[in-house]
Amino acid sequence: AQTVTQSQPEMSVQEAETVTLSCTYDTSESDYYLFWYKQPPSRQMILVIRQEAYKQQNATENRFSVNFQKAAKSFSLKISDSQLGDAAMYFCAYTGDHDKIIFGKGTRLHILP
Amino acid sequence: KAGVTQTPRYLIKTRGQQVTLSCSPISGHRSVSWYQQTPGQGLQFLFEYFSETQRNKGNFPGRFSGRQFSNSRSEMNVSTLELGDSALYLCASTRNAGIMNTEAFFGQGTRLTVV
Numbered sequence: 001a002q003t004v005t006q007s008q009p010e011m012s013v014q015e016a017e018t019v020t021l022s023c024t025y026d027t028s029e030s031d032y033y034l035f036w037y038k039q040p041p042s043r044q045m046i047l048v049i050r051q052e053a054y055k056q057q058n059a060t061e062n063r064f065s066v067n068f069q070k071a072a073k074s075f076s077l078k079i080s081d082s083q084l085g086d087a088a089m090y091f092c093a094y095t096g097d098h099d100k101i102i103f104g105k106g107t108r109l110h111i112l113p
Numbered sequence: 114k115a116g117v118t119q120t121p122r123y124l125i126k127t128r129g130q131q132v133t134l135s136c137s138p139i140s141g142h143r144s145v146s147w148y149q150q151t152p153g154q155g156l157q158f159l160f161e162y163f164s165e166t167q168r169n170k171g172n173f174p175g176r177f178s179g180r181q182f183s184n185s186r187s188e189m190n191v192s193t194l195e196l197g198d199s200a201l202y203l204c205a206s207t208r209n210a211g212i213m214n215t216e217a218f219f220g221q222g223t224r225l226t227v228v
Contacts, residue, residue, distance in 0.1 A: 033212075042221060043201060043203075043221050043222045043224075044219055044220065044221045044222070045203060045205070045219035046219070047216055047217070047218075050216070091156065095212050098169065099161065099168075099169055099210070099211035099212060100146070100158040100161065100169055100171065101146075101148070101156075101158065101205075101212065101217065102158070103148075103155055103156035104155070105155045106155065
């Protein structure tokens, strides 16, 4: 069975600094997608970034980028120039042939002004 | 365009009662998935509906059921509520079945409290 592990329950970063959230996953599938979702206090899950496993190039969305290490089954999220609005719960997630999203337990990110 | 709408936002029910939650997907989206979010178990997949048919199901007891209507709106029902059913229930919609090649859009959830 596929699993997603986020080893950092909470993290803090100074505003304007860079922070990296860690995620590892386990799967035997060759074709899959990885995601980072953000859940602010409003509770709505918002897609931050998506990575297709067959693409070697790391995905980037503005201040958000990933470091996808397929062999190591690692998928970390880097947030550059952190802003107060980035404070939220971040979930690493996986989907494969089963077509359901498997989420990690989440990392709560605090932004310090 | 309007996002995914879940109603009600909050519910308080008593043990043994049943509850129905509603999810209206984004216009044009035909697939609706449901997830349960609790502090202990995190986010867990309940089921997915596409074109009024249950396409995929998670590992939940039969007390949890759902359906989808011809307009793609979906309802999930929980019967004989237990305290452990207290959770945030999230709905996600996608244009077509599955999420491998598309983006899932989530609603703001329904917070269910069982007392």
